[in-house]
Amino acid sequence: xNSTPNGALNGTPNSTLRTVIVVGSGPTGLLLAGDLAAAGVxxxxxxxxxxxxxxxSRAFVLHARTLEQLDARDLADELEAVGRPLDRLRLFDGxxxxxxxxxxxxxxxxxxxxxxxxxxxERRAVRAGVEFRHExxxxxxxxxxxxxxxxxVRGPGGEPGTLRAAYVVGADGMRSTVRxxxxxxxxxxxxxxxxxxxxxxxxxxxxxLMTADAVGDAFAFLAPFGDGYHRVIGWxxxxxxxxxxxxxxxxxxxxxxxxxxxxxGMHDARWMSRFHSDERQVPAYRVGRVFLAxxxxxxxxxxxxxxMNTGLQDAANLxxxxxxVLHGHAAPGLLDTYQSERHPVGRSVLRSSGGIVRLAMAxxxxxxxxxxxxxxxxxxxxxxxxxxxxxxxxxxYRYPAPRGAHxxxxxxxxxxxxxxxxxxxxxxxxxxxxxxxxxxCPWADGVGAGREDRLAVERWAGDRRTTLLVRPDGYxxxxxxxxxxxxTETVLAAHVG
Numbered sequence: 001x002n003s004t005p006n007g008a009l010n011g012t013p014n015s016t017l018r019t020v021i022v023v024g025s026g027p028t029g030l031l032l033a034g035d036l037a038a039a040g041v042x043x044x045x046x047x048x049x050x051x052x053x054x055x056x057s058r059a060f061v062l063h064a065r066t067l068e069q070l071d072a073r074d075l076a077d078e079l080e081a082v083g084r085p086l087d088r089l090r091l092f093d094g095x096x097x098x099x100x101x102x103x104x105x106x107x108x109x110x111x112x113x114x115x116x117x118x119x120x121x122e123r124r125a126v127r128a129g130v131e132f133r134h135e136x137x138x139x140x141x142x143x144x145x146x147x148x149x150x151x152x153v154r155g156p157g158g159e160p161g162t163l164r165a166a167y168v169v170g171a172d173g174m175r176s177t178v179r180x181x182x183x184x185x186x187x188x189x190x191x192x193x194x195x196x197x198x199x200x201x202x203x204x205x206x207x208x209l210m211t212a213d214a215v216g217d218a219f220a221f222l223a224p225f226g227d228g229y230h231r232v233i234g235w236x237x238x239x240x241x242x243x244x245x246x247x248x249x250x251x252x253x254x255x256x257x258x259x260x261x262x263x264x265g266m267h268d269a270r271w272m273s274r275f276h277s278d279e280r281q282v283p284a285y286r287v288g289r290v291f292l293a294x295x296x297x298x299x300x301x302x303x304x305x306x307x308m309n310t311g312l313q314d315a316a317n318l319x320x321x322x323x324x325v326l327h328g329h330a331a332p333g334l335l336d337t338y339q340s341e342r343h344p345v346g347r348s349v350l351r352s353s354g355g356i357v358r359l360a361m362a363x364x365x366x367x368x369x370x371x372x373x374x375x376x377x378x379x380x381x382x383x384x385x386x387x388x389x390x391x392x393x394x395x396x397y398r399y400p401a402p403r404g405a406h407x408x409x410x411x412x413x414x415x416x417x418x419x420x421x422x423x424x425x426x427x428x429x430x431x432x433x434x435x436x437x438x439x440x441c442p443w444a445d446g447v448g449a450g451r452e453d454r455l456a457v458e459r460w461a462g463d464r465r466t467t468l469l470v471r472p473d474g475y476x477x478x479x480x481x482x483x484x485x486x487x488t489e490t491v492l493a494a495h496v497g
Contacts, residue, residue, distance in 0.1 A: 017148040018326050021046060021165040023138050024172035027059075027114065028294030028311035030121035032169055034073075035319030037128035039431050041326050044163060045130050046153065048137040058197070059114040060210070060223045060231065061305030064099065065394025067106040068415065069316045072428040072474060075120050076106070083112030084224070086209050089392065091304065091356050095375045097389050104395055105415040105425070111210050113225050114308055141168060141181045143288045167322060169291045171311070174278070176296035182287040188280030191301055191354060194241040198252050198272040199229045203265025211260060217363075218258035221302075229270065232256060233302065237363075243274045277301045277357075279350050285339045291318060298346035303356035304392045310349050313394060314342050320431060320472035329454060329497030341399040352391050399475055406479035413470050417461035424470065427456045433477065433496050434458055434470040435488070441467075443485035447492065455496050469495060 018041070022033040025047035036043040062070070062079065070076040085108040087100040100107050126132075135156035142150045151163040170178025179186065202222075211222040217237035224230050234255035252272065253263040281298040285291060294311030318338050324330035359367070359374065377384040390396020401409035415425045419439060427434045432454050437444040439459045448457040467483040468476055469491060478491045 017146070017164065017166040019043065019165045020322060020326070021149070021151055021163055021168045023047075023151075023168065023170050023178050024176075024294070024296070025049070025118075025122070025132070025134075026171060026173065026294065026311070027117050027121060027308050028315045029169070029171035030118060030125050031073075031312050032171060032293065032315035032319050033130045034121060034125035034128050035315065035431065036323055037125060037130045039320070039323035039327075041323050043130050044133060044165070045125070046133045046136050046138060046151070046163070049134065051132065051134040058302065059117075059305070059308035060111055061309070062110050062112055062117065063305065063309045063393040064102050064104045064106040064109065065397075065412070066309040066312050067110070068104060068395075068412075068425065068474060069312065071105065071415065071425040073124065074429055075124065076425075079112060079117065079120055080106075080110055082116050082226070083110030084209055084226075085110050089304070090208070090210070090212055091359075095359075095378060097378070097392060098385075099389055099393055102389065102393060102395060103414050104393075105423075109305070109393070111223055113231075117308070138172070138177045138181070141178065141290065143290065147289070149289050166326060167289045167291065169293055169318065169322075170296045171293045171315070173295045174280075174299050176292065178290065179282060179292055179296050182290050184282045184284060184287065184292070186280045186282055188278055188299075188350075190276045190278050191357065192235055192277040194235070194239050194243075194245070195275050195277055196232075196234045196247060196252050196255065196272070197275065198232050198249065198266075198269045199225065200232055200249070200252075200266040200270075201228060201268045202230055203267065204262070206264060213259050215259050215261075218255050220256045220259035222256075222260070222264070230264075232266070234259065241274065243276060245274060247272050247274055279354050281343075281346050281350055285314075285343055285346075286335065291335075291338065293318060297342075298350065300350045300353045301357045303353045306349050306353055306392065306394075309394055310346060313345070316473045317342050323431070324454075324497065327454075327497075330495075337399075345397055348391065348397070406476075406481075408466070408468065408476045408479040411476050413468065413474055413476060419459045419461050422458065424458075424474070427458050428470070428472060428474060430456065431472050432456050433472060434468075435492070436460055436468045436470065437483075438465045438467070439463070443488075447485060447488055451492065451496055455492065471495075 020036050020041055020043045022029045022045045025045055033043050033045045067076045087108040088096045088098055090096040137154045139154050140152040144150055149165050149168045153161050155161055170176050172178055206222055219235045221233040222230050234252055236255050249269045253266050256263045278299050285297050293314040321334050325332050378388055399410040415423050434456045436458050444457055448455045467480045469478040471477045477495050
């Protein structure tokens with residue numbers, strides 16, 4: 001392996017530890033690496049697999065909050081054109097979430113295979129200048145006394161080497177080598193065993209774009225790839241088999257018939273597999289200069305389609321903070337907020353997805369009664385419905401705010417209209433903070449001077465007077481109802497640098 005500008009291999013000196021190594025080229029790693037490179041941070045993405053496009057996706061849903069984040073990267077419209085929108089998400093018999101009234105530019109989810117998301121994110125990462133190292137496996141890492149991280153790797157030919165960086169992010173999945181190297185446990189348990197997956201052709205097309213239901217002891221899910229094949233996921237309570245147990249199409253068809261009433265004439269399976277679904281979360285998302293994101297930090301059941309979305313939100317939260325610290329615009333303590341903001345969200349997703357599965361597979365009278373109560377509340381009680389929809393789609397989360405902060409601090413900002421026909425998501429596309437002031441604000445024109453590379457100054461399209469400082473990930477960093485130039489300058493110095 002040869003030395004590169006992004007680090008040191010086999011002892012090559014690294015004089016500028018201002019780089020990041022991202023391990024894992026799934027959606028989480030690709031978004032994070034692309035963000036860092038777009039912000040001018042040298043980044044190397046290490047992936048043990050060869051460079052190829054896989055159609056063996058488990059994730060099939062992009063929710064509204066993730067689409068908002070992708071819109072801020074000018075990717076949402078591209079993916080919307082590939083995917084298929086759905087404004088109702090059916091979780092189990094009798095409970096379907098109406099997401100058509102979400103306060104978002106995307107009042108729907110889109111059904112899209114994970115590999116299509118990965119292709120778009122990879123193209124962006126390549127354009128931004130990410131250095132890819134495929135067929136390179138991490139074998140260990142050490143945090144060194146000079147404030148960096150040394151990553152031991154094995155290259156395509158099996159040769160050993162080292163990479164050096166200021167920070168490392170493990171986005172390398174449930175069996176994370178990075179997590180193991182920093183000694184973090186992954187507490188939790190297997191919730192569902194012997195889940196079956198297959199890609200099949202159908203003789204009969206389902207009435208709904210995405211079909212899911214649970215009846216008795218069986219659950220099944222169907223979603224289209226868009227290439228003539230459908231992904232089917234199924235589970236039967238009475239078949240607790242190991243992951244390597246033989247699997248044939250007849251077993252998958254039988255589970256589907258039990259759960260959905262018919263098997264839609266499944267045939268020509270191009271791939272079949274078993275797996276088990278776990279609920280696990282690391283106690284800490286950071287150890288020194290090493291971070292975990294996505295499935296390396298948390299895994300949960302696929303109910304609600306929240307897995308890929310949660311990982312992408314992890315990446316959006318961490319990337320701008322790493323860039324700000326590495327560029328000297330923020331103190332290293334900013335990185336501690338990744339744990340305080342994202343760990344509670346991961347825990348919440350574990351609870352909500354696990355709750356959906358348990359209710360879907362309810363068998364005992366008291367759990368059936370609980371399911372009936374929840375279904376009725378979601379259908380008829382507005383606050384309950386908004387809370388559930390907000391959690392599943394991601395738009396309902398807010399981050400902790402300091403004591404005494406404005407009520408809007410930590411809140412997600414929707415794609416609000418700005419003057420001259422602009423939108424917030426467009427203003428965020430430079431990876432910058434966005435300061436939004438009243439249209440008639442007398443001091444707004446000069447407040448961003450000297451910070452143009454990391455701050456955009458915009459005005460409300462309407463008559464709103466609240467001043468907002470929106471973080472690069474779309475959440476409120478600071479707000480004031482009657483801000484003046486001096487107060488705003490102090491805030492900008494603290495948050496933007």
